[in-house]
Amino acid sequence: VADVAVLGASGYAGAIASSLIWRHPFFSLKHVTARSESGALLDEIHPRTRVPLLLEDWDPDVQGEVDAALVCWPHGVSAPAVAELRERGVRVVDLSADFRLRDRDTYEDWYGPHGAPDLFGAAVYGLPELYREQIPGADLVANPGCYPTAALLGLAPLARAGAIKDVVIDAKSGVSGAGRSLAHNTHYVEADENMTPYKVERHRHTPEIEQELAVLGATLPITFTPHLVPLAQGELVSAYVTPAIELGEGELADLYHEAYEGEPWVEVKLGPPGVLEVRETNYCRISVHRDDRTGRVLVFSAIDNLWKGAASQAVQNLNLMFGRDESEGLG
Amino acid sequence: VADVAVLGASGYAGAIASSLIWRHPFFSLKHVTARSESGALLDEIHPRTRVPLLLEDWDPDVQGEVDAALVCWPHGVSAPAVAELRERGVRVVDLSADFRLRDRDTYEDWYGPHGAPDLFGAAVYGLPELYREQIPGADLVANPGCYPTAALLGLAPLARAGAIKDVVIDAKSGVSGAGRSLAHNTHYVEADENMTPYKVERHRHTPEIEQELAVLGATLPITFTPHLVPLAQGELVSAYVTPAIELGEGELADLYHEAYEGEPWVEVKLGPPGVLEVRETNYCRISVHRDDRTGRVLVFSAIDNLWKGAASQAVQNLNLMFGRDESEGLG
């Protein structure tokens, strides 16, 4: 058994992560923290978790007494806490963006000054399907963003095949992707029956996707536009690839089936996925199509943004770090 | 006053069209028809219309006694009825796809045999912002598809400027776009909290968009993918244009403002539109952006698929055909 703390448990991803750890056969949930709601029980704030633990203030001397921590705080705030946890020997999965990028200038261009420069570059990128070998030995894992998770799983087979000349990524996310902070665009009355692009040209997941595509062999600037759609949880990436090489329907199908054969949490399907099919699961469901009229390759990739896009993927990483079956406790 | 019949008034677009004509200062709604629900009152089937007319069976000798008809039937079924109406001198706005395409082979490739070959090619394409001069003299107007309406209004300024080298159109529609016919993918339980691409590579609005882009000066095959999203009415087109010429942010803004200055139903905005902003209106709301990282031009275009994408645009066309102010009765 390993003791775990979840920092930022009152957010949507943090609450689900807490719930998964609470019911996990190997991990034991010892602490949950919240910045503004400490003193309440987690299951008062998030009844669905049914985790009757008191939300605590963040105190490295208290929560630092565990074996592992999931840090579910926003970028900027996360890095210093991660540094304190690491100093105490706690193994960390960080769900913020603070440790995902490898290039310091890129980080600062998109996010501003880094909160723990000494640790910059120290993390393994926690997309198990791409970094399964490196994660077990890591003490710090940077859990991917929700859009990068869906986009990279969707594009990896093409990127590795050298088949991406250009790509447009049109992404759609449920409202929980905007977090639990209060704002008018997530008020029910303004989000309901609405749908809109947001952060056009400047969503911070752009450099993260580009970085990992480059690692896979596709170095190019991408066009990435997220949209807010009226549902709670679920994310769909529609990727439009101008191929660098000629690939027929059959070759595409083979490429994807080979890439994901044996993967427990990636499902390659003939027809395009719906986000409800992966709701509240760790699955990523993908389809690939060739548009004969234009030669483009179309990839659709669906996840639950709070599960595979955040909380359950964090637990998948934690399982790998502690030598457990990576699917343990994921239902 | 001109007498009007609405054929197919029990569908979603037909019901709204009936409601608009019923309250119109110039037109007088004389007949409404329905194939399977004749004998009921329209406002029993569609209470929001508050149109207390009996739904009739289609009978050319009955409904043919009017000055104008809006035909809200599916393609294939529509053409023969339009032919019968035209023979009786009735001026028609056809909301189906039967008279939108100019090339017979293209029609047959995508839709099968045409139901009134003698009339093929006889219609004016009823997008008032592009064909305002031709519509008044027309006896048969082909009301555009919902996706073509949003896509063409969004892309027309670029197409006319010779600025479109390539374009990916990712479109999202509310569930009413699938019509009132019963099917599991429109059952509340299966559409709610879901979102999925559909008719990948083969949506029939593709050749219609290509045809009209070519008229505007952009002859190219397009990639067009619609998605179903969980809201009742509303449609968003996200168009990703690889530009043929260099256009800065300022030039783009100028291009769009010049194109739509004075247009009563097109709104060009700085920020991306939300579909709720145009709900139950005849407006199309557009924003245009230049992605400096990739050089792409992004256009977002929002309409209500049942209003500007169908019923209210049909009334706008009817207004023009009868020499009325094109906005009359549109609220």
Next chain:
Amino acid sequence: VADVAVLGASGYAGAIASSLIWRHPFFSLKHVTARSESGALLDEIHPRTRVPLLLEDWDPDVQGEVDAALVCWPHGVSAPAVAELRERGVRVVDLSADFRLRDRDTYEDWYGPHGAPDLFGAAVYGLPELYREQIPGADLVANPGCYPTAALLGLAPLARAGAIKDVVIDAKSGVSGAGRSLAHNTHYVEADENMTPYKVERHRHTPEIEQELAVLGATLPITFTPHLVPLAQGELVSAYVTPAIELGEGELADLYHEAYEGEPWVEVKLGPPGVLEVRETNYCRISVHRDDRTGRVLVFSAIDNLWKGAASQAVQNLNLMFGRDESEGLG
């Protein structure tokens, strides 16, 4: 033409009221105010209004220069502003609860100290179907709460007939009923797919309903429980009446048809109403049923909480106050 100011135009009811006045044939919208968003254009905050007026800070010397005002502020805040407007001779429809109650103790029990005691009791209760004679002469009209509007229109015929011995009112409202202020229970992710009773035993519309039932002849304490349901606009009242006198189905139907014959905005129907049928209208739609097994009388009453329950009813009152047709400008 009469000049109008809308105070609190950035709230949901205020925005709709502004939009209705902006397009009204007789009234002219001169000022719109907002407490925290002044300086912005109303149509930036609420694009659907398409009212391009600047939101101003409240200044009695500025907005007091009009003929009439709609005050869309919360109770407590509203009364002093109403007093200042009245001092300047402005005729006011107040949408808050500040002037609805006739008994000062009751007001203070439920709401605390009153903000303009000199004006207490000076208002006519603005339910036109009940007070049509008094409203034209009033300088201050207290616009009813949304639940009282639906409940009283539903119960008035029974109350006047002396037929209410006891009543349970189970009410359900869309999320806009909770206002535009930010809170977790109106965050999309927490309201979506949820439904819950709220303010059990202590919703402030209780004494308002009791007061007006007593005026109609039914003096009794009521049980009133509102519920939050996942839709934006719409309110349904289900009233379960233990009858004081025996009334058959036919007598009930007659009672309701006589009561509302000729009423422009009340629709009595055989089958139970759905809130979508009255969405974005000033209609109240009612059905009445006798449960033969228990002898109870069931009344269902549906309105749009932001329209007949607030903004459009305020305009209906304003029409009456200025001697206009009460339906003018209500679509």
Next chain:
Amino acid sequence: VADVAVLGASGYAGAIASSLIWRHPFFSLKHVTARSESGALLDEIHPRTRVPLLLEDWDPDVQGEVDAALVCWPHGVSAPAVAELRERGVRVVDLSADFRLRDRDTYEDWYGPHGAPDLFGAAVYGLPELYREQIPGADLVANPGCYPTAALLGLAPLARAGAIKDVVIDAKSGVSGAGRSLAHNTHYVEADENMTPYKVERHRHTPEIEQELAVLGATLPITFTPHLVPLAQGELVSAYVTPAIELGEGELADLYHEAYEGEPWVEVKLGPPGVLEVRETNYCRISVHRDDRTGRVLVFSAIDNLWKGAASQAVQNLNLMFGRDESEGLG
């Protein structure tokens, strides 16, 4: 291990039941049937189940070869199949209404002729919290209706205390309660943003609730009105009790806590429940309140209509029938 068949697995409750049995530690899912979709894989029709079994036609010689069956067919159709299964010695949980009522005349009044008269009265009513002792020995268990489940768990403590003089039950259900059959009132466009009472005075769960209340000690006719609300899964019962005896807040709280202490699937809470809190669980969450103004007792009871109201309760019953922990496989 016991082999199980699910009849009617393509409906919403049947699909969830199949999914629960498929992952159950003790039961083994051998057959799934569907009337109109046989030949397809269950996970093609219901991807979320991830049950890759072929849907079969109903054949007693095939599906009769199991130890137990869950019959998820509508009333009338269910009884003959249950009879055939029982003849072959299969132990059955029937999710239809066919075996819930104890009085044959009442059954025929509400449902028409019974499809297996010889078995009428042979079933134990499968509400484990009330019949936990009888279920283990039963070969036929009648799984309760969704509304009776929520209503009876909410009212049982009061009924047993002789405290119910009269009761009004106002119930609200998500759209899945209407089943998967296609109809306009469950079309997304007509259910979305809507809410309406249905089957006023004549919902068939009425006699079932009355029967079981009588068993508990409260013999009275009830007023029961269900409403359709725009969410997929979730059911809320608001019960308004005129008490037969005086009970203070504290006594009420004690009554409920004593009644449900140790119950694994009933949660008594201080504040009123939201249906999202029990979504996709076997929990029933209850609060009880005393309205001091009227003396009424208010009870709110929330379940997931497809889980505790159907599929998971069926598995809970099956667990009891086979001597397993009643919570096994319920997550």
